[in-house]
Amino acid sequence: MITREPEFLPPPINMRGRLGRAVLLNCRNAGRALLILLEAMTSLRFVLSKRSRPVVLQQLYVTGIKSLGVISVVAMFTGMILALQMGLELRKYGQEVNIGLAVMVSMLREMGPFMTALILAASVGSAMAAELGTMTVSEEIAALEVMSISPVRFLVMPRLAAMMIMTPLLTFYACMLGVVGGAIVGATQLGVSVPAYLDNATRWAENKDLYVGLLKSFVFGIMITTICCYQGFATTEGAVGVGRATRRSVVVSFLSILVVGYIITRLFYQ
Amino acid sequence: MIRFEHVSKYFGERKVLDAVNFKVERGETFVIVGFSGAGKSVTLKHMIRLLTPDTGKIYVGNDLISTSTGADLVRLREKFGLLFQGAALLEWMSVFDNVALPLREKTNMSDAEIEKRVEEKLRQVNLTGVHDAMPSELSGGMRKRVGLARAIVMNPEIILYDEPTSGLDPVTSRAIDQLIDRMRLELKVTSVVVTHDLFSALAIGTRIAMIYDGRILEISRPTDFIRSQNEIVKRFLDAQYITKKGAWERTDHETQ
Ligand SMILES: Nc1ncnc2c1ncn2[C@@H]1O[C@H](COP(=O)(O)OP(=O)(O)OP(=O)(O)O)[C@@H](O)[C@H]1O
Ligand SMILES: [Mg+2]
Numbered sequence: 464m465i466t467r468e469p470e471f472l473p474p475p476i477n478m479r480g481r482l483g484r485a486v487l488l489n490c491r492n493a494g495r496a497l498l499i500l501l502e503a504m505t506s507l508r509f510v511l512s513k514r515s516r517p518v519v520l521q522q523l524y525v526t527g528i529k530s531l532g533v534i535s536v537v538a539m540f541t542g543m544i545l546a547l548q549m550g551l552e553l554r555k556y557g558q559e560v561n562i563g564l565a566v567m568v569s570m571l572r573e574m575g576p577f578m579t580a581l582i583l584a585a586s587v588g589s590a591m592a593a594e595l596g597t598m599t600v601s602e603e604i605a606a607l608e609v610m611s612i613s614p615v616r617f618l619v620m621p622r623l624a625a626m627m628i629m630t631p632l633l634t635f636y637a638c639m640l641g642v643v644g645g646a647i648v649g650a651t652q653l654g655v656s657v658p659a660y661l662d663n664a665t666r667w668a669e670n671k672d673l674y675v676g677l678l679k680s681f682v683f684g685i686m687i688t689t690i691c692c693y694q695g696f697a698t699t700e701g702a703v704g705v706g707r708a709t710r711r712s713v714v715v716s717f718l719s720i721l722v723v724g725y726i727i728t729r730l731f732y733q
Numbered sequence: 734m735i736r737f738e739h740v741s742k743y744f745g746e747r748k749v750l751d752a753v754n755f756k757v758e759r760g761e762t763f764v765i766v767g768f769s770g771a772g773k774s775v776t777l778k779h780m781i782r783l784l785t786p787d788t789g790k791i792y793v794g795n796d797l798i799s800t801s802t803g804a805d806l807v808r809l810r811e812k813f814g815l816l817f818q819g820a821a822l823l824e825w826m827s828v829f830d831n832v833a834l835p836l837r838e839k840t841n842m843s844d845a846e847i848e849k850r851v852e853e854k855l856r857q858v859n860l861t862g863v864h865d866a867m868p869s870e871l872s873g874g875m876r877k878r879v880g881l882a883r884a885i886v887m888n889p890e891i892i893l894y895d896e897p898t899s900g901l902d903p904v905t906s907r908a909i910d911q912l913i914d915r916m917r918l919e920l921k922v923t924s925v926v927v928t929h930d931l932f933s934a935l936a937i938g939t940r941i942a943m944i945y946d947g948r949i950l951e952i953s954r955p956t957d958f959i960r961s962q963n964e965i966v967k968r969f970l971d972a973q974y975i976t977k978k979g980a981w982e983r984t985d986h987e988t989q
Contacts, residue, residue, distance in 0.1 A: 468784055471745030514837060598823075605783050606821040610835045611807045617838075 496693035506616040522625035538637035542644030550653040563663030566645035571672040575638035580683035584716035588691040592712035595695025596705040630684030740789035751947035764938035814889035820880035822868040854882040
């Protein structure tokens with residue numbers, strides 16, 4: 464059952480009690496979030512059913528198309544900043560043509576997945592937490608459960624599907640725009656011609672960089688959905704609670720993106 | 734049909750239900766009245782297992798709903814329709830989609846059949862011409878009635894109403910009362926109605942239970958309820974100008 468009864472825990476006796484409880488509660492919450500993810504994953508088989516299709520399309524639109532603007536600007540400027548910073552350093556050694564490689568690799572490996580995930584967590588993720596949170600406090604989730612309609616299949620699954628598809632796509636788009644931004648800075652400020660820049664960028668970047676970046680973004684997409692939907696379902700106490708759930712969903716998403724991003728990098732680049 | 738055995742419920746330190754015992758018979762309209770915050774909604778939520786008792790047992794038919802899970806719970810919940818106190822409509826779906834939701838998700842009915850059934854239920858709750866409206870465009874009373882239409886759309890055996898007539902004008906309220914009564918008479922539906930409105934309680938109830946401070950003070954038939962000797966029940970009746978005759982008796986300045 465997704466809806467939960469209000470919990471009342473006696474105040475902890477001392478610091479140790481408080482710490483222990485915090486650890487236990489966090490473990491339990493993580494477990495519950497994983498169960499939601501598991502159920503959403505298994506209900507992904509309904510993603511193309513007649514009933515789910517419009518909802519999934521709607522979510523794809525909200526996640527993908529609506530985020531395109533912000534992601535374009537952020538990706539472009541990230542590429543420009545990278546090119547400028549590294550270009551100025553490399554110019555001291557007459558190596559400025561290598562900004563192509565530098566921008567391409569840092570976008571593909573880190574900045575692309577990372578920036579896209581942060582933007583999606585802050586915009587799409589927080590909206591998920593707020594929506595589901597409002598539904599929880601106004602008993603809409605309870606109403607679904609009473610009708611024996613799984614809130615996870617009905618609400619989380621379309622969001623998960625949309626994020627699983629859109630995060631890698633948007634990441635790829637962000638990487639390419641970043642490279643374009645780098646090319647503009649290279650041509651206008653550093654005297655690196657566009658063909659030379661592109662040649663340098665494509666010659667040294669490996670396919671592995673692309674694949675690992677996309678894998679990372681895929682994992683980020685799943686993580687953001689799980690965390691934000693979980694926080695939404697765990698909302699209590701009216702409008703204040705919705706605010707709290709939204710804030711927490713963004714904070715937890717950001718931290719997990721950083722930590723998991725490091726772990727994946729560590730796994731693939733020893 | 735529904736049986737509470739020594740059901741107690743705490744919210745933190747606060748005891749909201751205190752060893753409650755009662756039984757709702759098949760085919761009756763069981764009305765629960767009581768002061769605000771007495772535990773009426775909590776009692777109703779226990780029946781469909783949105784809340785679990787801390788001690789005690791709740792049976793639906795012969796099945797123990799208070800501990801059932803998974804497929805058993807789904808099967809038991811299918812017998813119920815529930816009108817929430819706040820209607821709990823899905824805000825991003827139109828009125829029609831809200832009422833049609835259980836039919837679309839739980840049955841194989843064709844679109845035409847669904848449309849026909851939804852129309853019928855919306856008409857029964859006196860709502861027409863709001864098909865495509867979104868819940869946020871409706872008044873409180875209209876939302877209530879959409880919630881009611883959704884609760885009855887699957888033709889359940891047991892219907893739980895949390896304040897079906899609060900926020901409605903007197904005429905619509907009586908229409909809802911008649912709807913509840915008709916379902917008992919024609920379809921043999923078992924109803925549990927939580928209400929503040931003693932007039933409808935007396936009109937539709939086969940038995941009335943008064944909850945006070947987590948306990949059931951009195952369960953009796955309407956005719957006995959208005960003759961109750963219990964001080965708190967009397968106070969509750971007096972506050973709504975209901976006397977032993979079941980009619981008005983104005984004592985204020987107008988008659989002086
Ligand atoms: N989720 C909850 N968390 C904490 N306390 C609760 C919760 N739900 C209900 N209560 C408490 O339980 C008591 C009974 O609440 P309930 O909603 O059953 O009242 P009610 O009889 O339906 O009142 P009303 O007529 O105003 O709807 C109240 O004192 C309320 O504070
Ligand atoms: Mg109530």
